[in-house]
Amino acid sequence: VVVRVSGPTATVCEEGRLIEARLAPKLPGRPVVAGDRVTLRAAGNERTVVAIDPRRTLLERGDGWERRARPLAANADLRVFPAGVAAPPLRPRLLDRYLVAAEVGGLEAAIAITKTDLPHDGSELEEVVDLYRSVGYPALCGSAHDAEFVERLREQIGGRVAVLAGHSGVGKSTLTAALTGVERATGAVSERIGTGRHTTTDPRLIPMPSGGAIVDTAGVRTFHLPRMDREQLERGFPEIAAAAPDCRFRGCAHDGDAGCAVVDAVSPPRLESYRRLLHDLR
Numbered sequence: 001v002v003v004r005v006s007g008p009t010a011t012v013c014e015e016g017r018l019i020e021a022r023l024a025p026k027l028p029g030r031p032v033v034a035g036d037r038v039t040l041r042a043a044g045n046e047r048t049v050v051a052i053d054p055r056r057t058l059l060e061r062g063d064g065w066e067r068r069a070r071p072l073a074a075n076a077d078l079r080v081f082p083a084g085v086a087a088p089p090l091r092p093r094l095l096d097r098y099l100v101a102a103e104v105g106g107l108e109a110a111i112a113i114t115k116t117d118l119p120h121d122g123s124e125l126e127e128v129v130d131l132y133r134s135v136g137y138p139a140l141c142g143s144a145h146d147a148e149f150v151e152r153l154r155e156q157i158g159g160r161v162a163v164l165a166g167h168s169g170v171g172k173s174t175l176t177a178a179l180t181g182v183e184r185a186t187g188a189v190s191e192r193i194g195t196g197r198h199t200t201t202d203p204r205l206i207p208m209p210s211g212g213a214i215v216d217t218a219g220v221r222t223f224h225l226p227r228m229d230r231e232q233l234e235r236g237f238p239e240i241a242a243a244a245p246d247c248r249f250r251g252c253a254h255d256g257d258a259g260c261a262v263v264d265a266v267s268p269p270r271l272e273s274y275r276r277l278l279h280d281l282r
């Protein structure tokens with residue numbers, strides 16, 4: 001299992017041992033990412049990654065103005081989306097984008113709202129939490145510095161692999177450290193590789209002592225949705241996908257179309273998110 005990729009090498013966990021392996025130059029399915037299961041070939045002391053197993057799930061982000069899909073983590077079960085209730089404030093529209101990426105990639109999703117120890121609008125928070133729970137997403141609230149909150153999150157993850165991905169400053173590093181016991185320098189990990197200093201911002205897989213693992217993406221600064229088609233976007237909103245068969249016309253875009261069943265079945269802020277993303281598809 002790939003723990004981390006840094007340039008042309010990957011750290012791979014093989015039977016509990018961490019080994020460094022080169023990436024074969026013509027590796028099909030590149031790029032390799034944390035969570036990938038790979039085949040190694042040994043030659044002397046050197047290990048080379050020669051094949052990537054088919055991925056069960058794949059979380060991707062959009063890169064550049066074209067929002068080309070770039071893998072962020074493979075084979076994770078769950079995406080936990082940490083969001084601050086304040087500093088930075090909660091942005092449901094942003095949350096929806098992250099949830100779409102999880103759904104499209106085949107991951108479950110849960111929301112972890114942090115910083116509830118800071119001053120915030122309690123009724124607004126309740127509204128947001130109720131909305132997402134009604135759609136079916138587990139939503140936890142608390143402070144990343146509170147052990148009880150961390151334990152509830154740990155229970156939510158259980159023995160699974162969870163990607164912690166969200167905006168900067170929302171508590172990813174704090175939560176990752178609390179869940180795994182592994183501290184991370186804020187922003188990025190620096191380490192010695194060979195003679196020079198190498199800074200990596202690539203996601204890395206960190207096991208939790210309680211079982212399961214976290215994919216830490218604290219070095220990933222921005223998250224854009226990858227380019228997708230309308231069917232994928234619809235799948236990204238499970239309650240819209242569930243209501244869509246009742247629309248009068250097949251292929252209804254749920255954007256003011258006649259006989260649309262989604263309008264009555266879906267909450268206005270979620271529908272608005274969907275429509276904005278729909279108009280972004282081009």
Ligand code: GDP
Pocket residue numbers: 114115116117118142143144145167168169170171172173174175186218
């Ligand atoms: P990241 O950028 O998502 O990795 O966020 P960090 O974990 O580095 O947190 C950013 C800052 O917010 C740090 O100073 C944390 O101590 C602080 N912080 C994180 N979570 C909480 C929280 O729940 N409550 C409060 N008050 N501060 C928090």
Ligand code: ZN
Pocket residue numbers: 244247252253254255257259260261262263
């Ligand atoms: Zn419709």
